[in-house]
Amino acid sequence: MIGTMRATGTEYDEAVRAVRAAEIDADTAADNLIERMTDAEVLWLLDGDSPRRLLPLIPFLLGRRPFVAGANRRLGIPGIRFSDGARGVVIGASTSFPVTMARAATWDPTLEEQVGIAIGLETRARGANYSASVCVNLLRHPAWGRAQECYGEDPVLTGIMGSAITRGLRLNVMACVKHFALNSMENERFEVDVSVDEHALHEVYLPHFKAVIDAGADSVMTAYNRVRGEYMDLNGPLVTGVLRDEWGFAGFVTSDWVFGTHDAIESLRAGMDVEMPLRMLRARSLPSALRSGAVSRETVLQSAHRILRTTLQHAATREVTSPSHDVIASTSHRALARKVAEESIVLLKNDPVDGAALLPLAPDTRRIAVIGRLSERANLGDHGSSRVRPPSTVSPLQGLREALPDVLIETASGSSAAEAAAVAAAADTAIVVVGLDQHDEGESVVTGGVDVGVLGGAFTSGPFRELLIRLAHLASRFVRGGDRTSLELRPTDVELIRAVAAANPRTIVVLIGGSAILTETWGASVPAIMYAWYGGMEAGRALARVMNGDVGPSGRLPFVVPTDVEHLPPFDSAAKTVVYDDRWGQRMLDADGHVAAFPFGFGLSYTTFSYQLVDHRFDDRGGSAEVLVANTGDRAGSTVVQVYAADLSLDRPVAQLLGFQKVDLSPGSSTLVHVALDAGPTLERDPVTHRWSRRAGTWAILAAQHSPRSWEGAHPLTVSTSGGMLPANE
Template sequence: MKMIAGRRAALTQESALKDTTTMVGSVYDDAVRAVRAGELTADEAANQLIDLMTDGEILGLLDGDSPRLLLPLIPILLDRVPFVAGAVARLGIPGIRFSDGGRGVVIGASTAFPVTIARAATWDPSLEERVGIAIGVETRARGANYSASVCVNLLRHPGWGRAQECYGEDPVLTGRMGSALTRGVRMHVMACVKHFALNSMENERFEVDVAVDEHSLHEVYLPHFKAVVDAGADSVMSSYNRVRGEYMDVNRALLTDVLRHEWGFSGFVTSDWVFGTHDAVVSLEAGMDVEMPLRLLRARELPAALRDRGLARATVLQSARRILRTCVQHAATREPAAPTRGVIASPAHRALAHEVATESIVLLKNEAVGAAPLLPLAPATRHLAVIGRLAARANLGDHGSSRVRPPSTVSPLQGLREALPNVRITTTNGRNERRAASLAAAAETAIVVVGLDQHDEGESVVTGGVDVGVLGREFRSGPLRRVLIGLAHLASRFVRGGDRSSLNLRPSDERLIHAVIAANPRTVVVLISGSAILTETWRDRVPALLLAWYGGMEGGRALASVLTGSEDPGGRLPFVLPTDVAHLPFFDSAAKSVVYDDQWGQRRLDAMGHTPAFPFGFGLGYTTIEHRLLHHTFDNTGGHADVLVTNTGDRKGSTVVQIYAADVSLRRPVAQLLGFRKVTLQPGAENSVRIGLDAGPTLQRDPTTRCWSSRAGEWALLASQHSPVSWENAVHVRRTKGLIDEAGTSAGQQA
């Protein structure tokens, strides 16, 4: 305590002289050193810092430091410098120094990893934690201390434009992968999880009102957020949308009652940017601590509200304390010296990007053409035709706030040329279907690369439904407001991204596939996208089909390694691929209100009795792997399952063993993922693996007591390599009537 208190006299004199220069060996640095040495708690350090601050400096913690005039420059500055909030130069407080980073650091030329949903397809939390470490260290090397890299919004419908930024449709998979990224990022910078909550449509994200019942809210759309909070997330970003009629920045029921009181979150909450704050005072009282990234509503309204007692001083100090406590605690537990910029896009990070891309690629079909499956490509191949408008492009994903600009990229065509230097490769973009068919017919094998890009899906940077009143009083009514909203609506028709208008490929891509397959039956189709693509009009004619996502800067090399067989395709679907869009929840990208229930994705198909094109968790490899459930323990706190996994093929390969539960008393049991583990085995090898189980999907929450108990039903458990189609060989777990459980058997196997 003496380390901070000893500076009081000097600071008092400096304040009198209105000196705003940064002190060498600042008070903030002393506070961090005291916490690191165990002389102060982070709470005590935060309180002492607040005691030394003026009211203006304290209020300055609660919004961004940049003036509102910088609003048009945000897209330009976002990839150049960290955005700062709450810096106090007089005390050496660095503030929150923000960088986005869902697939890599957006500042400068940084490592571009595969998009989040591609990394979800790896089903490998340990690999995702390594990605988090790399993103964290590059973030800090760019001068930031805070990364909004963890997006865990659930994929309710694949038409969502920002599906590529999430971990798919399942709460358990999302929670485990998001927690892993959080642990990795936090090794170097503060980790922010977003967008809290129920944000899963893009075009009307500023206005849409989500109605949701208690069951769906707490048992479907929030568990993965809680998992990431439990993993140590330092901060939460609130979403733009409304939930039950209230914008999220003023939604006390979620920001305080659930997030803080029920879950025990002690970090700070920031708004989504610019249009995510609707009331300066009410948002602070509701639990939203920082308005990002500019001096907008709060800079104009909080000083007078505090002076006139329309805002309680205790409310201001509560948020100030959360912010400073979190920043000090984080700084005290990290190495003082920042890494050099040599870590950015380093060989090690490029190698990691390649590994992740390889592990994410999902092999959906691999039928025999002649004596053997079409993939991997035969070693004797001498002539390939690589066709499609995306074959020669470095297609990294949308061009919104998560865009990464790596120092180099590798397209599928370049990757294949590097991997097969002695093979003749002919290519065309496919616009001329006759030429494409001619090239395909002349080659031994044709590879068609089609799919989506930033024009088809992504963040909608300009959207019509924004509250321009945050820009100032002159925009709250009158001609300026009407003109600006009109311009926004007009611009929204021409910008990239947004929600998808169709789950099919472009008609030109579908025509190209038909033309090529008619010319050469040895055709491989590679899909590039950020979520599901319907394949029904052409899937049955194609012998080999892969989903390669937006694969990052090394995506082309990773794809080549899978096609040639130097690596096994390691990906498994993080969502279901249906045969018909009607099997999914209704999706209206222009909706102003929507109802979210517990019927979505694979669960909806299960409940309705629809067979998918490819089920949740599905993916093929180049070997054959079998598994057998040995024994398990499971109750309302979770448990584990031991599974014997055997590689019965003739080459090294991997699988993802998945444990599901379902109420088998239902006519159509609905599979609930409880746990999973990725396993890699040499040919002929076997291994017993233990898989941790999450009881959450089998529990229900009492909205009155907020207590969790067993969900009624006859619950059974099954080990599988994708979402099960049959429960005949499942192991009985428990029979629940009301709150009374009857224990089931503890051993068994899946056929």
């Protein structure tokens, strides 16, 4: 019991000390605290602490302080102290890292773990202990407005990168993974109902969530959408049946904010522990429900226990010394942001002009034209809940000017294609910076279809409810962000590229954005294309260093870029129902026989590499591959060794990524690279027994530079016996 501990500090402090000293475990400590709490104090744990009148101020307050749930001054419980932060801490002026999709393009989990450490330190320095920085929703279609917040289209890549940031965060804060589950469209996120079969659900859309849970995630945030007719906060089969019973998750589950809780009592029974971030449905309903027996005390205490146990365990195991404010946007964190941006840049095309590749920029370059509306802007990404406000930024133009002080750099905004062409014609090289910004894609902050009943009894039915819903739908048509309306560039950008390329054959196009941008209508007119993403506060310096050749391009696409949007699944941003299956992205192109413009995993370097699969070991628990990699060019460079498998008994084999490893090599050198392999893509789950076994087929394995179209030279996937079928929670 806590009463037997040393009488220093608060009850909570003593519980943390005892758990850290291994005198008691976190479960016992949580139960001891609950014994000292009144019913009102226990119920206080189950929703946010702020009153509902703060609802209109959330966008303003989110950037100024943590949102707290379950704090108890009498016992010293600090509560869950929330900060968002997919690309950095949203509170105050913090380091703005490249968006999640850009970091996925690094294919470097070691680097992503460092980003997690940095975000965790800055989050804690801002007074928070809980970060919702782990977004692992699968990119089903690149038109999804929040694509930039995820790690791309592949479950294995997503699981590895999401696990990496989770490990980094947890050194300082509790890590929350979101949005569980099947949240891959924005405009109708409050209303859409996702239908999915057992195969696609468990073998496509959930493996990366389980990977992050296995990596130690402390919390899960439920999605707004419905799955199989049930809102996710009420979806017991997934929140309790899969997440807790099948996977063994012991942490706590929160709602998505405000409109993510649909019933105070039923959400609690389904396994959703905390209504975030305000006192709304549960504050109104749970006290009387507990007194009357409409909700059992056991159900309430079960959630209270999960919340306190997780919070105590984290407090007892995190770094003891709290970071100072000096860590926020520190020199080392800015350097990390630049390094991540450098490694994220994907070189899509680099054809020779006058016998030499256009990139890196030639040493004798004396005059450059930098053109486009995005060239002078620090374009950091969407302006929704993940928005970070860094203390300083570097635009592409500023970065180039710093890196090339002896080069004359002339500019044109791009508003006039004729003016831009004239500036380009006078330059040795023209650089056109085009793409997307927060107006084209991002979180739709005002969205039609919200359940306004959470605002109070007057809005559960009747004229007030109908009026507010209509106003929300109307307002959603005029706000920025949301799902994309096209995968093409703006027509004015295409016109600009064509005009500049016609005036100067040495034209480089730099694309800014969060997911796939089609290049078919203009790509053939330019010799060089780079994808620079929303690259964070140091994006301009990173871009200049890669273009200048100080750093070689090493980014690889975390999604496929098709030649035609019709080669992807249909995407209706206004859909109220949608079917998710196992046909999307590169896998859909493979199955249908379409050639990608740029395949999944693609990216060029300033040098060349060769790959040879030497050996592999594999069973239903995973394995490893040994790949001999050689730098066959005359420059140092970095590459990503990618290992794929496919069932060659199919008429059109579908490539499945099993593992990858980034490696640096000096010119002419070679090394044997060890690649860990994930067995998941070769397994299937029995919907009745929930056990996993090997999928039938003639499986082959291949080491490649990107998702392969040809399987010539592939090796049979040799599977050793390891004891038969696997339980679902192993």
